Amino acid sequence: MAMKIAVHGAAGRMGQRVVALASADSRYQIVAALESATHPAQGQDAGLLAGVGKLGIPLAVVGESDADVVIDFSVPDAAIAVLTHCLEFNKPLVIATTGFDVPQDDYIRESARKIPIVWAPSMSPAVNLLMKLTETAAKSLRDLPTGVDVEIIERHHRFKEDAPSGTALRFGKIVAEAMGQESHIHGRHGRPGERPRNEIGYHALRSGDNPGEHTIIFGMLGETIELKVAASNRDCYAQGALIAADWIIDKPPGLYSMNDVLGL
Numbered sequence: 001m002a003m004k005i006a007v008h009g010a011a012g013r014m015g016q017r018v019v020a021l022a023s024a025d026s027r028y029q030i031v032a033a034l035e036s037a038t039h040p041a042q043g044q045d046a047g048l049l050a051g052v053g054k055l056g057i058p059l060a061v062v063g064e065s066d067a068d069v070v071i072d073f074s075v076p077d078a079a080i081a082v083l084t085h086c087l088e089f090n091k092p093l094v095i096a097t098t099g100f101d102v103p104q105d106d107y108i109r110e111s112a113r114k115i116p117i118v119w120a121p122s123m124s125p126a127v128n129l130l131m132k133l134t135e136t137a138a139k140s141l142r143d144l145p146t147g148v149d150v151e152i153i154e155r156h157h158r159f160k161e162d163a164p165s166g167t168a169l170r171f172g173k174i175v176a177e178a179m180g181q182e183s184h185i186h187g188r189h190g191r192p193g194e195r196p197r198n199e200i201g202y203h204a205l206r207s208g209d210n211p212g213e214h215t216i217i218f219g220m221l222g223e224t225i226e227l228k229v230a231a232s233n234r235d236c237y238a239q240g241a242l243i244a245a246d247w248i249i250d251k252p253p254g255l256y257s258m259n260d261v262l263g264l
């Protein structure tokens with residue numbers, strides 16, 4: 001029996017890839033393709049829009065459906081609205097949207113007491129593995145007498161609205177928890193002076209159609225480590241979201257990460 005999936009943000013760059021990959025896999029069935037009321041593609045067939053042929057699923061606004069699980073790749077306010085819908089109808093939710101503010105973060109955490117939620121800034125298995133490797137590197141380098149300067153560079157397509165990426169912020173959190181840096185700065189200009197040891201620097205590049213890359217630099221005196229992961233297209237995220245949907249379907253209420261999903 002195929003798992004019934006509702007995709008929220010279905011006409012977006014990511015939503016279209018989730019629709020495309022799910023429709024090519026007999027384990028999944030797209031039963032709802034959700035978009036904002038004002039989206040110009042409202043009513044169009046989600047499969048035709050995603051370039052995989054007619055699915056008989058028109059883009060629609062959030063409403064009752066027989067979906068087993070909802071996958072969200074949208075914008076923060078809309079993700080929060082679909083979360084409220086999932087609470088009302090007791091549906092598991094995979095949240096891939098990034099750029100939430102603190103009250104929205106809190107609402108997601110609170111909601112996970114009532115329904116199962118996978119929430120991750122990157123659904124990519126490779127990115128999540130690199131987070132583990134980064135944690136290992138950060139713990140190993142923490143006490144190096146010469147000190148270690150951590151800089152995080154992320155590069156994304158020109159259309160991305162939030163900066164730095166949710167993934168870059170998560171890398172920074174992992175490093176800070178392992179090494180103890182208390183200052184997080186975003187870019188540098190002017191005359192900031194000698195680099196403080198207690199700082200993580202973030203640099204958000206926006207360029208062309210880049211689907212996402214992250215580099216974590218551990219700079220020491222005499223040598224440098226760079227950990228890098230780069231997507232060549234968006235299917236790593238879409239496939240990861242489908243794996244998460246598959247995993248969460250029979251889980252009790254709770255807040256889950258991709259580490260839980262992937263057993264990392």
Ligand SMILES: NC(=O)C1=CN([C@@H]2O[C@H](COP(=O)(O)OP(=O)(O)OC[C@H]3O[C@@H](n4cnc5c(N)ncnc54)[C@H](OP(=O)(O)O)[C@@H]3O)[C@@H](O)[C@H]2O)C=CC1
Nearest residue numbers: 009011012013014035036074078096097098121122123237
């Ligand atoms: N966790 C992960 O692995 C990944 C996360 N992301 C994140 O996912 C999000 C989406 O990325 P991407 O697909 O590139 O962005 P897009 O802008 O291409 O897609 C977002 C879609 O959500 C739609 N939307 C806006 N408002 C609503 C609403 N009220 N109800 C339903 N749909 C709505 C947008 O419609 P409209 O155009 O009309 O605004 C758009 O079609 C971003 O936050 C991004 O950072 C992206 C890739 C991977």
Ligand SMILES: O=C(O)C1=N[C@H](C(=O)O)C[C@H](O)C1
Nearest residue numbers: 098121122160165166167212
């Ligand atoms: O907007 C994107 O494209 C991406 N956003 C996510 C993020 O903000 O971390 C994940 C991925 O890097 C692609």
